[in-house]
Amino acid sequence: MHKLTTATESVHEIAVEIGGLPVLLRTGDASFLNVLRIRYAGFLDSAASPRFEFDIDLIDPSPAGEEDIQVRMQNGLWSLRRGDFRAQWDSEKRKGWIRQSANPYSVDCVLRIVHSLALAREGGFLLHAASAVRNGKAFLFSGVSGAGKTTISRLAPTDVTLLTDEISYVRHQTGSYIACGTPFAGELARVGENCAAPLAALYFLAKGPENRIDPVPPADAAGLLLRNILFFAEDPDLVKQLFRSALEFVERVPVQRLTFFPDARVWDFIGQVSQT
């Protein structure tokens, strides 16, 4: 007797679109897909034609070591690994896989790496910075931990749209730059808005007794910028490209030091400064 039915494995997928770049995530686990759906709410686009696709292979959790991120090109494939995941990605075929336990942090890290690589080829980058849009202009606020990224995000008035309080997304578009929202949240634990705006300025933050703006010499600006760009790949050509991108950015976008007293007046001050 012939079987009238065949068992089929259910496949569930979502397209997570960050910075206009849709990445399809596919898993056989409906509950994990729901976890991702919640994490990337606001960045899901079922109509988007995916630029890259990843199959997520869920495995049992194991004690994750303290292994640092490693991103290497091997035999034409990107090999991505950290203590909690392994992944491989063929950037030509635009497909890859992730082997991880059912947690959202591993896939989050893979997305950051994939976006950092895709952006690097186009003159953009991910930056350790908060970013926000006001009156149609985007501002980046960068600095080391404790410099004030979360504070300035928290102090933003209601007419400010927060793009992220932790990882900013900078795209290069024919001589200008735009900042895009990301779901990569920091201490504020608030996903950014999925929108974009032309970049008006990059501020390196410091807290102080008063609000003030100081110029940053171009060479210092380039050094500070390079220190805060998120880039993981051990790839000499891409490192060179990133260097060129950072210097071009510094030549085109005002880079200043913003010392601020942590209260709401800082946003009035930014508004005044950005008008001049």
Added chain:
Amino acid sequence: MRTEKYIARSSAIAARLLGGEMMIMSAVDSTFFTLNEVATAIWQAADGRTPLSEIVKTRVCQDFDVDLETASHDAEHFVGELSAHGILLVSDQPFGTAPVGANSV
């Protein structure tokens, strides 16, 4: 007898003059350097064929009014630091015409 030293810029770097300062990044370990005027002069003269001692005399002592002993000491220190990161290549022979790369360190 003191051995002559030759220096050459590695190809495994990215470098550019910005705001009057030479910025260099190692493509191998992403180390980033900003060179002052004197270091920039040495860097630009590092063609692999001119002895370091001559670079110091003609490009540092003359242009920056520094005595030879101080300039030589500072140049040795600078070359040592950059060569440790593979940014400058050092040899006791002039470098050939073949492209200089990280593999020739």
